[in-house]
Amino acid sequence: MRKTSLLRRxxxxxxxxLAIAAGLCATPASAADxxxxxxxxxxxPIGSAQTFDLNAGVNATAPDSVAAGSQFSITxxxxxxxxxxxxxxxxxxxINDIQLTIPIPANATLLGESASGGSGIDPxxxxxxxxxxxxxITVNSSVAGGSTFTLPALTLNLQxxxxxxxxxxxxxxxxxxDPGLTFTATVPxxxxxxxxxxxxxxxxSQTLSTxxxx
Numbered sequence: 458m459r460k461t462s463l464l465r466r467x468x469x470x471x472x473x474x475l476a477i478a479a480g481l482c483a484t485p486a487s488a489a490d491x492x493x494x495x496x497x498x499x500x501x502p503i504g505s506a507q508t509f510d511l512n513a514g515v516n517a518t519a520p521d522s523v524a525a526g527s528q529f530s531i532t533x534x535x536x537x538x539x540x541x542x543x544x545x546x547x548x549x550x551x552i553n554d555i556q557l558t559i560p561i562p563a564n565a566t567l568l569g570e571s572a573s574g575g576s577g578i579d580p581x582x583x584x585x586x587x588x589x590x591x592x593x594i595t596v597n598s599s600v601a602g603g604s605t606f607t608l609p610a611l612t613l614n615l616q617x618x619x620x621x622x623x624x625x626x627x628x629x630x631x632x633x634x635d636p637g638l639t640f641t642a643t644v645p646x647x648x649x650x651x652x653x654x655x656x657x658x659x660x661x662s663q664t665l666s667t668x669x670x671x
Contacts, residue, residue, distance in 0.1 A: 490516045490536070491665050497657035498633040499642065511638075511657055513538065517626060519666035525620040528568065531666055533559060533626060534610035537576070542603030548645055549602035555640040557594045557608060558629030564622035564670060565615040567592070577606030585611065591629055599643075617670045624668040630658030 495511040514536035523529045535557065541549055561567045570592050572585040579598035586593055592611060600606045617624065630637025636656035644651050 490514055491663055493628060493663050494660045495630075495638055495657035496633075496660045497638075497655055499653045499655045501651060501653045503651075510660070513638075515628065515665050517666035519624075519626070519668050522669040522671050523617045523624075525617055525670050527617050528614065529617065529668070530612055530614050531562075531624075531626055531668070532610050532612045533665060534574070535608040537605050537607045539605040540600055540602050550643040550645055550650065551599040551601050552640045552642050553597075553599045555596040555600075555608065556638070558588075558637045559592045559594075559611060559613075560627060560629050561587075561590050561592060562613070562615070562624045562626050564618040565624045566618070567613060568616055569614040571612050571614075572609035573612065575607050575609035577604050578608070583609055585609075617668075620670055622670045624670065626665040627663060628659050628665070632658055 491514060493513045493515060495513060496508065497511050498506050498508050500506045516534045516536065517531065518534070519531040520529050540552055567587070570585055570587065572583060572594055575583065575596075577600060578596050582596060582598035584595050584597075586595070592613065594609060594611055596608065613626070615624065628637045633656045636658050638657040640655050642653045642655060644653070
């Protein structure tokens, strides 16, 4: 839908742009790349919220099986994403304040977590922390429009639970109000800049890795 005002057209332009833009006692670890389709909602300060899809992926490295009570690690490495530089004649200046949420897997105890690597981001603005039953990667730096970036890989150090159980990793998020991925898009419009908070969650449940506890 076209609007006559630049102010009112900005939210639709933003949504379109974001749609384009938008990781010890065990058998050998296996790696698998899993496609993840996010449902996203951009909520501009002016106009109505806009929804769109964002295709992403995560490469998970995890042991196929571990012994009950043993310690092991799982690494979840997000695939690269590219921020568009322009959409419908409007520049996308940057995306900022990116957060990715990973639930602590059931049937295991989290012993520690760390983030490493990544590209196209400022390492000094990257952190990882436990928030309730989730591990959250936060990137406070900006990623410029037209740039390709990769979020850091997350390593979870775990202790296996009871024999016969499974340890599975997933991405967080169940709705726009309970997101697993959030960021803010910045778009210059006329003589001002519009900041648009965006929330995303996996459109369908995706298991990134499965480890059997024997």
